[in-house]
Amino acid sequence: MPPGGYFGKALLVDLSAGSSRSESIEESVLRSYVGGVGLGAWLMHSYCPARIDPVDPRAPLMFVFSPMVGTPLTTSAKFAVVAKSPLTGRLTDALASSHFAIAGKLTGHDAIVLRGACREPSVVVIDRDSVRTEPAPDLWGLPAAQAEARLRDRHGPAWRVAAIGPAGERGVRYATISHDGRHAGRGGLGAVMGSKWCKAILVRAGTKVGSADPAGVLAAARELRKRSFGAATAKYRELGTMANLLAFNAISTLPTRNFSAARFEGAPALGAEEIADLRHLARNSCASCSIGCEHIYRGPGGTQARMEYENVFALGPLCGVSDADAVIAASSRCDELGLDTISTGGTIAWAMECVEKGLIDAPWLRFGNPEALLRAIEQIGAREGLGRLLALGTRAASQEVGRGSEAFAPHVKGLELPGYEPRTLQAMALGLAVNARGADHNRSGAYEADLSGAHDRLMGGEAHVAGAIETENRAAVMDSLILCKFLRGVFAEGGRDPLAEWARLLKLVTGWDVDADELATTARRIVLAKRLFNLREGWTREEDWLPDRFLSESLKLESGRTATLTATRLEAMISAYYRERGLDEAGVPDPETVGKLSLHGLMGSEQIGAKVG
Amino acid sequence: MAQAGAIVLAGGKSSRMGSPKAALEWHGSTLLRRVTGIVARSVDGPVVVVSAAGQALPALDGEVEVVADEREGRGPLQGLAAGLAAIGDRVDVAYVSSTDVPLLHPVFVRRVVGALEDTVDVVLPEIGGFRQPLSAAYRIDLLSTVEELIAADRMRPAFLFERSRVLHMSEDDLLEDVALARLDPALASVSNLNERADYERAHALPAPEIPVEMFGPLATRSGTRRQIVPAWSLGAAAAGVHVALDEHVVAALNGDKITRDPELPLVSGDTVAFMVADAGG
Incomplete structure (x- = not known):
């Protein structure tokens, strides 16, 4: 049973x-x-x-x-x-x-x-x-x-x-x-x-699934639903993640023109606060959701698109495009073709810089040109013309183009960076570098630590490592339970311990006598299980790193301060992360960690692919 | 510029003021909280408050360090020695301030600290015909000299300047800095408060006009994205735009520091952005 x-x-x-x-x-x-x-x-x-x-x-x-x-x-x-x-x-x-x-x-x-x-x-x-x-x-x-x-x-x-x-x-x-x-x-x-x-x-659906405590689950669901209407989710309800765009621009964390800048002069033309009155059509919810974060915007020619921060950042500022019609159309077209908007925007932005530097012969592909953005998306979806190269993503494409283009290819482990500037969010810089999936904002929410005010986000150090680990652990639990991260503020508000909250829900559903400590251990186990899979596939420490651009070019903030992330600082944060995670200098779990987290079954080649066939 | 910290001397007798200056109210905060907050915004290293032994201090930001000067009442050199000793192993230079300068501006501090080159031990502003030893920058290496002077009971700052390489900065020298000339043209940064009347005059001055920008739901609810509000502190700026600085809101000062500290001092030239705390996707 x-x-x-x-x-x-x-x-x-x-x-x-x-x-x-x-x-x-x-x-x-x-x-x-x-x-x-x-x-x-x-x-x-x-x-x-x-x-x-x-x-x-x-x-x-x-x-x-x-x-x-x-x-x-x-x-x-x-x-x-x-x-x-x-x-x-x-x-x-x-x-x-x-x-x-x-x-x-x-x-x-x-x-x-x-x-x-x-x-x-x-x-x-x-x-x-x-x-x-x-x-x-x-x-x-x-x-x-x-x-x-x-x-x-x-x-x-x-x-x-x-x-x-x-x-x-x-x-x-x-x-x-x-x-x-x-x-x-x-x-x-x-x-x-x-x-x-x-x-x-x-x-x-052909059957049902039971809970250990159906009445308890129902009561908890009612309570959670009520809490989900509160201030912790207001942003998602009222404007959606699009609300990030102008705020991030104001604090120099909005990646612009392939991460060559962190503020975009065209941002106001894309900000939800500015364009919602004219373009916002509707708000929707996912199945079984009481938040309703989906905001549908009207584009050119009767098109519509669900607009979120990540697709607007990637197809707008990252490509230097401030034409809202073009960004909505590009987002809609990515949805039709079935393209990840972050990687699409990241790859096109990289190609635009290559054109600017004379490394790719496609004079039409210029930063800020909306027609070029849409044309590039079509070529990628069709794998035609320049699209054959760009369909590979920035890592493989930059390896093919060479001539220094790898230095500004915006990826970690091949995955294009999301809309969080690592030089001005240095806990996030670590999170992006070490995450198993690559440059990712969902499995590593370290930007939360940077934007909490608990540390100086421009001076990565011990506090940033702790913040990156805590948010990565929380993400591992939420993404396994699975509950939407837009609820994360609800679980933490009023000084609540999210792990205790999640343990309570899991106990009601499963009947397990699980507590916050067990979930903390589970989180660490899940993070390392992913790392061990990558190790099995040939991962080495060099992959936990950021592109050269972020370590060799500084950014100037409105305050006059300069945001610099050196290789030495990143290396120190990674080493500290490894120590805290119980990894050796090569990034491999040490025997004590393997024992504590019961990862024996995932270590060593004898287990590899044991159930294949 | 060398790594800089700051020392705030809080242990004076305040005899002419009639009550301890450090704890004087300043628009919802205190003089000491304001001055420590301003110097903290101005230097990249630690901030140390030197108090008298047993002196009760008002609440300070958690990162501000406090050291007690066990030999109080012996003047600023004694306090300087205590501060340099406390901060010395972490920075090369310290900006030294008194407690009673609520109009101190970060650009003044940066101007003074920034002038301390390798060939200089002290950057000493001279304003209105007076040297300003408590609005000056000191190389940390001077600690041994200061201790020698104290041991010899030579307690006046002038004795230290005799034995140091001092860069005297006139008003014109200071105001060559474009930002300082724009933001503190009268050099009110060194205006100290000795008597009750000084305090009352300063307290009655209008607050700096702060451009405040709001983002996300804060903007849509207020019906406007930008306002200019008079505010001596972040809390006043929030109140001016009817934003509650609770766990769901954070502020960015000048597009940089993220905070929700209501006592964070504001000065002319600052901008504040309020945004929801649940940043990110």
């Missing part, structure tokens, strides 16, 4: 063989890794052959659920998509929110693992333990949303669909997987799905 919130099994689908089977997951594993990104990391250790090409048919693509999915807890309708990233060659785990999470879990599984590949463009239909593939040549080439709509027309509204767009089909290394207009965005999961000739996966 599995604990509340779980089915205690994963569905293993072999697309090449056209077969499937369920495999049990021991309760000790569930308790150790919880769900979402944590359980995903453990499953990757178990089911991903070592050193495999991410787009090899044998490489797994996993949809991983969590114990909270299916409960009435607000923001719990989330799931993780986990694979080896074609962009980074390391672990990637993207979260998304939609009804797909609920329907997928209620097939009766805590995870769905796709391996092998279809023989032709197909969709995978999962109805409890029954799995079949259907040819879908008519869907190939369609935007994900259109494919999803056709499939739900064809199969019925009870079916939930996760699909890829043309970019995933063509193997763009930062292609997304989409559903309900939401995206598992980072790391190229759409390309992994495309490599399996899988246009979409359909799931339908």
